[in-house]
Amino acid sequence: MDKFLLQQQVLERLAEDLLQAEQAARAAHETATHEENIAENKYDTLGLEAAYLATGQARRAEAIRQAMVHWRQFRPLPYDASKGIQLGALVCLVNADDQQQQLFLGPDGGSMKLLSGDQFVQVISSDAPLARAVLGKCEGDEVSIQIAAVRQQFEVLQVL
Structure with a gap:
């Protein structure tokens, strides 16, 4: 097994996850700001709920971006028996x-x-x-x- 190919697969999967999170954040933001979702009374919370969802999806997208940075910078080293199992093994x-x-x-x-x-x-x-x-x-x-x-x-x- 090639660790560098595995690393590329991780980056590809993270890119797919990022795309989905960004799309979900946009959809939730559009729902939150749509004129039909303006609250008419204190029990009408669809817009507020969509705003919370948009915020959560935006945070998820940012976490995925950070993970992608870490995975791009990651350089798995060959196993060294004197050090035992390390990150990248x-x-x-x-x-x-x-x-x-x-x-x-x-x-x-x-x-x-x-x-x-x-x-x-x-x-x-x-x-x-x-x-x-x-x-x-x-x-x-x-x-x-x-x-x-x-x-x-x-x-x-x-x-x-």
Whole structure:
């Protein structure tokens, strides 16, 4: 798997998300400012609700723009066993049932699932609980995380 191709897929997906958020913000703004949505009494809140929605969509678009900046500046380095797993690592985990999971650790804002060849790769930020659990680990190390009442155990099978 090529980390740089994964990075390009993340940027493409973020660009699609940005386009959708901008369109949603424009539509909500148009609804909020349309003359038919001027409040006639205190119970007529459609315009106000649309204004709140437009503000939220605009904030979402800005967060996506910031994520795109971080992902453009991101330079994944090759795995260095002396440092263990770092940001930019492509990690293969295996659980007790021999189910494998591919992770790509990247900057904030890129949490998504991608298809690389015939394998799914989960892109996670370093703030994700699983990412925090694997940071600094090496191939063969055990990783354990608690999700709600369930403790999950993994072994680091491979790191690129």
